[in-house]
Amino acid sequence: xxxxxxxxxxxxxxxxxxxxxxxxxxxxxxxxxxxxxxxxxxxxxxxxxxxxxxxxxxxxxxxxxxxxxxxxxxxxxxxxxxxxxxxxxxxxxxxxxxxxxxxxxxxxxxxxxxxxxxxxxxxxxxxxxxxxxxxxxxxxxxxxxxxxxxxxxxxxxxxxxxxxxxxxxxxxxxxxxxxxxxxxxxxxxxxxxxxxxxxxxxxxxxxxxxxx
Ligand code: G4P
Numbered sequence: 235x236x237x238x239x240x241x242x243x244x245x246x247x248x249x250x251x252x253x254x255x256x257x258x259x260x261x262x263x264x265x266x267x268x269x270x271x272x273x274x275x276x277x278x279x280x281x282x283x284x285x286x287x288x289x290x291x292x293x294x295x296x297x298x299x300x301x302x303x304x305x306x307x308x309x310x311x312x313x314x315x316x317x318x319x320x321x322x323x324x325x326x327x328x329x330x331x332x333x334x335x336x337x338x339x340x341x342x343x344x345x346x347x348x349x350x351x352x353x354x355x356x357x358x359x360x361x362x363x364x365x366x367x368x369x370x371x372x373x374x375x376x377x378x379x380x381x382x383x384x385x386x387x388x389x390x391x392x393x394x395x396x397x398x399x400x401x402x403x404x405x406x407x408x409x410x411x412x413x414x415x416x417x418x419x420x421x422x423x424x425x426x427x428x429x430x431x432x433x434x435x436x437x438x439x440x441x442x443x444x445x446x
Contacts, residue, residue, distance in 0.1 A: 260275075260287055279406060291321070294428055317406055367398055379406070402425070404428075410431060
């Protein structure tokens with residue numbers, strides 16, 4: 235028991251948790267807490283992209299979901315795309331991203347799902363042409379942030395419309411205090427987040443630790 239308490243955190247740090255520590259370090263060093271709910275990570279995830287960091291997160295997703303026979307990665311424009319594309323190279327599959335507005339080149343039959351954003355206080359409609367997901371697909375949903383889980387749920391709804399299967403959800407930064415992630419886990423979704431912020435203030439960001 236004592237040995238487990240000592241060795242497990244050390245083992246996690248060197249094997250599974252290494253990326254988690256790297257992302258936590260980037261959040262601590264470069265993230266900015268804008269309010270009790272909003273974390274700004276524009277310098278490495280949302281405006282400027284730290285490709286090496288994203289590559290490590292992608293590799294971590296592959297460690298977790300590599301056995302799941304993923305045929306496609308699904309994300310939402312815009313900030314999810316970079317992470318999804320980097321991760322897709324490990325899974326050797328294509329990326330489909332949902333658009334949040336209709337445009338002239340979105341033709342033919344479409345999958346659509348409503349997605350309310352608590353962060354922005356607005357309703358988006360996620361749209362994907364039907365030709366890009368079919369009933370044989372095994373989908374990994376990837377996104378940069380997970381707050382209340384609305385975007386992930388909208389993606390899951392679209393996959394259901396296609397008769398395909400969501401085999402997992404990979405997130406860079408989960409805001410644990412907004413509980414979307416815990417609700418999805420409680421429903422049996424295989425959700426892996428590279429970093430989980432459990433509390434934040436201007437002075438301190440607290441991450442969820444590996445469970446004993
Ligand atoms: P939810 O899907 O989990 O319920 O989250 P929510 O609707 O609240 O988030 C909507 C948008 O806000 C998403 O981006 C998400 O990435 C972003 N977001 C949520 N919380 C934070 C945060 O603390 N910091 C930052 N930087 N972004 C956050 P989006 O509207 O789809 O825009 P885009 O950036 O992907 O274009």
